[in-house]
Amino acid sequence: MTEPNTRAAVAAARRLVVKVGSSALTTAHDGLDADRLDTLVDGIAGRVSRDSQVVLVSSGAIGAGIAPLGLRARPRDLVTQQAAASVGQLSLAHAYSESFRRHGLRVGQVLLTADDVVRRAHYRNAQRTLSRLLMLGVVPVINENDTVATEEIRFGDNDRLAALVAHLVGADALILLSDVDALYDGDPRQGATRRISEVTAESELAGLRVGKSSSGLGTGGMLSKVSAASTAAAAGIPVLLAAAAHAEDALGAAEVGTAFQAAKSRLSARRFWLGYAAGPVGRLHLDDGAVAAVVRRRRSLLAAGITGVEGEFEAGDVVDLVDPAEQLVARGVVAFDAVELPSLIGYSSRDLAPEQRREVVHADDLVPLR
Ligand SMILES: Nc1ncnc2c1ncn2[C@@H]1O[C@H](COP(=O)(O)OP(=O)(O)O)[C@@H](O)[C@H]1O
Numbered sequence: 001m002t003e004p005n006t007r008a009a010v011a012a013a014r015r016l017v018v019k020v021g022s023s024a025l026t027t028a029h030d031g032l033d034a035d036r037l038d039t040l041v042d043g044i045a046g047r048v049s050r051d052s053q054v055v056l057v058s059s060g061a062i063g064a065g066i067a068p069l070g071l072r073a074r075p076r077d078l079v080t081q082q083a084a085a086s087v088g089q090l091s092l093a094h095a096y097s098e099s100f101r102r103h104g105l106r107v108g109q110v111l112l113t114a115d116d117v118v119r120r121a122h123y124r125n126a127q128r129t130l131s132r133l134l135m136l137g138v139v140p141v142i143n144e145n146d147t148v149a150t151e152e153i154r155f156g157d158n159d160r161l162a163a164l165v166a167h168l169v170g171a172d173a174l175i176l177l178s179d180v181d182a183l184y185d186g187d188p189r190q191g192a193t194r195r196i197s198e199v200t201a202e203s204e205l206a207g208l209r210v211g212k213s214s215s216g217l218g219t220g221g222m223l224s225k226v227s228a229a230s231t232a233a234a235a236g237i238p239v240l241l242a243a244a245a246h247a248e249d250a251l252g253a254a255e256v257g258t259a260f261q262a263a264k265s266r267l268s269a270r271r272f273w274l275g276y277a278a279g280p281v282g283r284l285h286l287d288d289g290a291v292a293a294v295v296r297r298r299r300s301l302l303a304a305g306i307t308g309v310e311g312e313f314e315a316g317d318v319v320d321l322v323d324p325a326e327q328l329v330a331r332g333v334v335a336f337d338a339v340e341l342p343s344l345i346g347y348s349s350r351d352l353a354p355e356q357r358r359e360v361v362h363a364d365d366l367v368p369l370r
Pocket residue numbers: 020021022023024059157177178179180182183184185186187188189208209210211212213214215217218219220221222223
């Protein structure tokens with residue numbers, strides 16, 4: 001019986017991150033929906049009054065900027081999205097400030113770029129600010145800093161950002177609120193009906209059709225929520241996915257949504273960063289033997305099992321390790337520069353010069369992701 005444990009852990013969490021998506025807060029025609037925002041805030045305020053600390057990750061800046069700028073739909077190009085976010089973020093922050101004020105609560109706005117969460121040194125800085133805000137009884141309201149994020153470095157959707165923030169603040173639970181009330185066996189907008197109440201292992205997701213957003217306002221769809229749930233699970237954080245309209249139930253102990261069980265053994269902060277936060281700058285292609293060695297036997301990656309190298313990385317950078325079908329199997333810190341590798345790959349250690357006889361990715365610097 002795993003289900004009561006995951007839900008009980010979410011219900012009992014002292015510190016939690018709540019993420020709300022654009023499709024639950026905004027409509028293309030009218031922009032920000034004040035009633036929906038108040039419902040969410042009521043749920044959070046209820047939880048704060050029961051002695052929990054809540055960090056809110058809120059999307060909706062771009063959605064809230066659509067109507068005031070006279071646009072008809074969510075802009076597709078980055079620069080107009082940034083302009084819309086610049087206008088919409090102000091309305092969003094103002095609306096939260098007013099809505100939380102009804103409950104005597106103060107909010108603080110925190111706009112993060114991917115770098116603030118992904119670079120280890122910046123990570124500490126964000127961690128300090130958020131923990132001081134919580135100490136002061138403030139509800140931090142986080143969004144990606146859309147106006148400066150470029151296509152290459154942006155998170156785009158806030159699900160992954162929320163999972164990384166949950167790890168960063170040492171949250172006991174993550175609640176993802178959307179316009180859909182649970183994970184289904186396919187997109188419910190396209191007819192699927194079987195609600196998944198609990199996910200205990202990633203293998204259970206195999207037969208499901210987990211798709212993109214179809215609201216025209218959200219970005220990542222269910223795909224990014226499921227991926228965020230597995231990121232949080234790796235950090236030992238249970239996740240509940242539910243409808244923003246049922247925020248009070250989700251923040252209470254009601255049997256709503258889909259619960260994702262946390263992994264039993266939580267990765268160390270460094271290994272979590274390596275596997276889930278760091279931005280990989282290259283790819284190493286592995287043969288089947290090397291995949292088995294690094295994934296199943298937790299061995300170091302040697303030059304003999306590498307069949308190809310992509311990217312311009314230096315020793316110390318983080319790279320993806322992919323199998324012959326190009327599927328990601330692990331992530332690790334590479335011990336050679338990209339330019340050094342082509343002359344080594346495929347050779348066993350005894351055929352290499354003594355200074356080249358070291359692991360390409362050491363087992364201690366490698367996180368299997370399959
Ligand atoms: N298997 C699935 N179960 C539930 N929803 C799904 C599934 N596959 C795709 N979706 C879609 O994902 C949408 C939620 O994602 P998104 O619009 O990005 O939300 P948000 O703005 O809250 O991040 C749902 O409205 C639904 O249309």
